Amino acid sequence: MVGPEEIRTFLQEVSDPEIPVLTIIDLGVVQQIYQQDAEWVIELTPTYSGCPAMQQIEVDLLAKLKEKGIPNARVKHVLSPAWTTDWISEEGRQKLRLYGIAPPVNEPDKSILFAAAPKVPCPKCNSHETRMVSLFGSTACKAHYQCNVCQEPFDYFKCLK
Amino acid sequence: MQQPALFEYVLRMADDSLILGQRLGEWCGHGPILEEDIAMTNISLDLIGQAISLYDLAAELEGGGKTHDDLAFLRFENQYKNVLLVEQPNGDFAMTMLRQFFFDAFRKPLYEALCKSPITQLAAIAEKSLKETRYHLKHSSEWVIRMGDGTEESHQRAQAAIDHLWRYTAELFYEDTIDEQLQAQQQVPVLKEIQAAWMETVKAVLSEATLVLPTNNWKFEGGRQGRHSEHMGYLLAELQYMQRAYPDMQW
Numbered sequence: 001m002v003g004p005e006e007i008r009t010f011l012q013e014v015s016d017p018e019i020p021v022l023t024i025i026d027l028g029v030v031q032q033i034y035q036q037d038a039e040w041v042i043e044l045t046p047t048y049s050g051c052p053a054m055q056q057i058e059v060d061l062l063a064k065l066k067e068k069g070i071p072n073a074r075v076k077h078v079l080s081p082a083w084t085t086d087w088i089s090e091e092g093r094q095k096l097r098l099y100g101i102a103p104p105v106n107e108p109d110k111s112i113l114f115a116a117a118p119k120v121p122c123p124k125c126n127s128h129e130t131r132m133v134s135l136f137g138s139t140a141c142k143a144h145y146q147c148n149v150c151q152e153p154f155d156y157f158k159c160l161k
Numbered sequence: 162m163q164q165p166a167l168f169e170y171v172l173r174m175a176d177d178s179l180i181l182g183q184r185l186g187e188w189c190g191h192g193p194i195l196e197e198d199i200a201m202t203n204i205s206l207d208l209i210g211q212a213i214s215l216y217d218l219a220a221e222l223e224g225g226g227k228t229h230d231d232l233a234f235l236r237f238e239n240q241y242k243n244v245l246l247v248e249q250p251n252g253d254f255a256m257t258m259l260r261q262f263f264f265d266a267f268r269k270p271l272y273e274a275l276c277k278s279p280i281t282q283l284a285a286i287a288e289k290s291l292k293e294t295r296y297h298l299k300h301s302s303e304w305v306i307r308m309g310d311g312t313e314e315s316h317q318r319a320q321a322a323i324d325h326l327w328r329y330t331a332e333l334f335y336e337d338t339i340d341e342q343l344q345a346q347q348q349v350p351v352l353k354e355i356q357a358a359w360m361e362t363v364k365a366v367l368s369e370a371t372l373v374l375p376t377n378n379w380k381f382e383g384g385r386q387g388r389h390s391e392h393m394g395y396l397l398a399e400l401q402y403m404q405r406a407y408p409d410m411q412w
Contacts, residue, residue, distance in 0.1 A: 046210075046289070048206075048207060048210060048293060049207055049210025049211045049213070049214060049289055049290060049293060050206035050207050050208070050209050050210025050211070050213070051206075051210065052206070078285075079214065079285035079286060079288065079289045080281070080284065080285035080288050080289070081288070082285075082288045082289040082292060083289075084292075133196060134196035134197075134199065134200060135200065135296060135299065135300050136196070136199050136200035136203040136204070136296075136300070137199070138199070139203075140203050140206055140207060144196065144199075158296070160292050161292065
């Protein structure tokens with residue numbers, strides 16, 4: 001008989017389709033796992049409302065559980081509490097850095113309308129001399145940066161709080 | 162239907178998000194620079210994602226077994242309840258950014274207030290959407306400032322956009338019995354308070370941008386009752402084409 005903890009271990013093998021180095025556990029989108037009416041319910045929190053990866057994650061997750069001998073599972077989407085980049089694990093942040101994506105840095109409250117762009121260290125050379133090219137990058141969760149020292153253009157995983 | 166007023170309220174919000182998302186999506190492949198092409202389609206995606214959550218809630222309240230796709234794609238023009246502002250054509254980049262700025266500056270305080278709503282599903286959508294809306298407002302405000310306080314040409318275009326769009330902004334704060342019923346039960350905020358917050362943002366950003374508010378307060382309304390401008394039919398023709406031509410088709 002499998003338990004929620006074992007299922008969580010299985011989900012370590014499901015990766016984010018847009019950032020394949022991260023598992024959905026690293027990303028922090030998996031919430032409660034429990035049994036209801038002879039069915040396993042996996043709660044998922046979307047990163048962004050319109051993130052197209054969420055549908056794929058659901059398909060991949062159910063396929064993985066089936067492969068592990070758990071065909072009777074379903075995904076429940078929960079919006080509250082809303083996902084925040086604080087839920088990305090320490091291991092996940094390390095993986096992002098090695099993959100060339102700068103992990104979220106602690107940003108000031110965005111309600112300050114004209115706050116300066118956050119200082120994001122370059123994932124290649126670690127220089128803090130970087131600049132924001134665009135607030136919106138290749139996916140909803142990223143901004144586009146460039147390093148002024150090594151010239152590397154890179155993605156920054158935006159802080160979402 | 163048990164809560165017809167709440168259904169209508171949620172539908173109005175969903176339609177605002179969907180139609181503005183559709184307009185921004187029209188920029189895909191046509192942005193003035195690559196970064197803005199990507200930014201506008203990213204914001205479009207957020208808005209359509211928010212619309213999906215809102216339509217899901219509306220469908221649940223309606224209780225007729227409809228899906229978010231049914232509500233998004235299979236209604237007639239007079240059944241859409243979005244404000245006229247969001248259906249206005251993209252125009253030039255200044256027109257698109259000013260339209261976005263007026264809307265973002267309205268949505269942020271609205272979502273902030275709805276986070277405290279006793280309707281837990283609506284509060285959850287607001288909590289999620291607020292985080293995205295802050296980024297949208299930051300982006301549109303920065304562009305308004307850059308264009309207003311930029312070159313003579315960009316300043317003139319930004320001011321022309323304000324002068325044109327101003328007549329549609331009052332409708333953001335339109336209230337009727339739907340709002341009054343929900344406000345009486347303290348389920349949704351009073352729009353006068355949202356309007357004060359909106360005006361504060363608008364004045365701060367326009368002043369920074371060296372742009373001015375029009376003195377003409379002539380206003381257009383009708384969207385909340387399903388009376389739309391001539392542009393809406395063309396927009397829906399494109400939005401609904403696939404579902405009308407191939408009913409129930411899936412990507």
